[in-house]
Amino acid sequence: MAELNTGDGGGGKDKKVRSKKQNSKVDLTAMVDLAFLLITFFMLTTTLSKPKAMELGLPDKEDPNVKNQNIKVDENRTMTILLGDNNKLVRYVGLLATPVAGGAPKEFTYGKDGIRKELLDRKKSVLAYSTAKGKPKNGMIVIIKPSKKSNYRNLIDILDEMGIVEVPTYAIVNDFSPEETKLLEGK
Amino acid sequence: MAVKTSKKAASIDMTAMCDVAFLLLTFFILTATAKVPEALPVDMPASTVQSKLPESNLATLTIGKGKVFFDLKGKEVRVQTLEKMAEKYGVEFTDEDKKEFSLMEGFGVDIASLKSIIEMKSAERTKANQPGVPKDSLNNQLADWLRIARQANIDINDKELEIAIKGDAKEEYPSIRKVMDILQDQGVNSFSLVTGLRGKDF
Numbered sequence: 001m002a003e004l005n006t007g008d009g010g011g012g013k014d015k016k017v018r019s020k021k022q023n024s025k026v027d028l029t030a031m032v033d034l035a036f037l038l039i040t041f042f043m044l045t046t047t048l049s050k051p052k053a054m055e056l057g058l059p060d061k062e063d064p065n066v067k068n069q070n071i072k073v074d075e076n077r078t079m080t081i082l083l084g085d086n087n088k089l090v091r092y093v094g095l096l097a098t099p100v101a102g103g104a105p106k107e108f109t110y111g112k113d114g115i116r117k118e119l120l121d122r123k124k125s126v127l128a129y130s131t132a133k134g135k136p137k138n139g140m141i142v143i144i145k146p147s148k149k150s151n152y153r154n155l156i157d158i159l160d161e162m163g164i165v166e167v168p169t170y171a172i173v174n175d176f177s178p179e180e181t182k183l184l185e186g187k
Numbered sequence: 188m189a190v191k192t193s194k195k196a197a198s199i200d201m202t203a204m205c206d207v208a209f210l211l212l213t214f215f216i217l218t219a220t221a222k223v224p225e226a227l228p229v230d231m232p233a234s235t236v237q238s239k240l241p242e243s244n245l246a247t248l249t250i251g252k253g254k255v256f257f258d259l260k261g262k263e264v265r266v267q268t269l270e271k272m273a274e275k276y277g278v279e280f281t282d283e284d285k286k287e288f289s290l291m292e293g294f295g296v297d298i299a300s301l302k303s304i305i306e307m308k309s310a311e312r313t314k315a316n317q318p319g320v321p322k323d324s325l326n327n328q329l330a331d332w333l334r335i336a337r338q339a340n341i342d343i344n345d346k347e348l349e350i351a352i353k354g355d356a357k358e359e360y361p362s363i364r365k366v367m368d369i370l371q372d373q374g375v376n377s378f379s380l381v382t383g384l385r386g387k388d389f
Contacts, residue, residue, distance in 0.1 A: 025198065027198065027201075028201030028202060028204070028205045029201055031201070031205055032201050032204050032205050032208050035205065035208035035209050035211075035212050036208055038212050039208060039211050039212050039215060042212065042215035042216055042219055043215055045219065046215065046218065046219045050239050050240065051231065051239075051240050051353075051381045051382065051383065052234065052236050052237065052238060052239060052240065052381070052382050052383065052384055053236070053238055053239065053240040053241070053351060053379035053380070053381055053382070054234055054236045054238075054379060054380040054381075054382055055238070055377065055378075055379055056377070056378060056379070056380055057376055057377040058367065058371060058376045058377070059376065060371075060374075060376060061368075061371040061372065061376075083360075146360040146364075147360070148359065148360060148361050149359065149360075150359070150360045151356065151357050151358060151359055151360060152232060152250075152354040152355060152356055152357070152358045152359075152360065152363050153232040153356035153357065154360075155360060155363070156232040156233075156234055156356075156380060156382055157232065157234075159234075159380070160234040160235055160236065160382075160385075163234075163235065163236060164235060174364065
């Protein structure tokens with residue numbers, strides 16, 4: 001099969017024939033190695049390079065003429081996350097003027113050691129709070145406020161964080177109060 | 188003689204293995220879809236979500252450097268969308284243009300200059316420095332493209348068109364928000380954000 005056709009030119013010198021006979025078989029090991037390497041490469045690139053899709057549902061856009069957004073939400077359950085420029089992230093719990101204990105505006109970093117810990121802690125304490133009130137289904141509410149200077153990566157990161165921490169309710173809100181703008185620029 | 192036989196047995200016949208390996212290789216090469224050159228290359232942010240982007244029924248809005256590019260999956264949908272858009276804006280396209288349009292990648296120009304982009308070669312299009320689909324309130328072609336594409340997709344595939352936003356990681360939030368607003372104005376409240384993949388221990 002893999003033998004080379006050495007030709008049966010028996011008429012040549014004895015020495016020549018013998019040397020040809022010795023490498024009449026081609027070593028396919030390297031070729032197989034290469035082939036499997038390429039297979040691995042193609043298998044991985046076909047399945048791994050597909051882009052992922054993060055589902056995002058937004059609430060219906062309300063008519064600016066109709067103002068009926070007086071839904072009362074317990075301030076102890078809400079955390080507001082402000083996204084600023086240069087990957088800045090400030091969060092406060094409750095109302096900005098009167099934050100809940102331990103919820104004064106504070107700067108955090110993205111990722112595992114930053115906002116994730118805080119979100120997990122707060123999620124637990126909100127759950128404890130709601131259970132004490134007899135409504136264990138009322139989980140934490142996170143309000144995400146991306147400022148004009150924040151970038152898309154920040155938004156994706158924080159939305160991803162919501163998915164990891166499994167925050168039951170979160171919303172992207174675009175209105176900034178003057179105090180919040182000051183908070184982001186001040187520190 | 189005995190020495191000679193032992194020498195022969197030392198090497199295994201790799202032919203069959205080689206055959207199989209190359210057969211598989213050919214299979215994977217052929218099934219791998221060639222990456223279509225993107226009209227607007229963007230650096231996608233990574234996330235830990237696992238769900239994949241759908242392959243059909245999809246319109247992709249690529250946002251980068253303040254520009255928006257529009258891309259649509261499905262040849263028939265593309266042709267019908269182009270026809271309706273041409274009708275609306277009073278631009279003429281030949282049958283060849285339509286065919287070429289159905290095969291090309293995303294674009295980012297005013298519909299008036301779309302014809303010149305269609306006539307370019309694929310390599311030239313990426314260099315053409317397309318300015319993005321107009322999306323301001325006076326000339327909101329992006330909204331029209333979306334509306335007509337959604338209608339065309341319902342006509343042809345009998346399904347609601349899914350919309351994906353593919354933004355550059357460094358893109359500032361207002362330009363993303365602008366696109367989201369256009370979508371929401373049409374009652375599209377649910378869409379996908381295209382991201383890359385990131386490790387679990389992030």
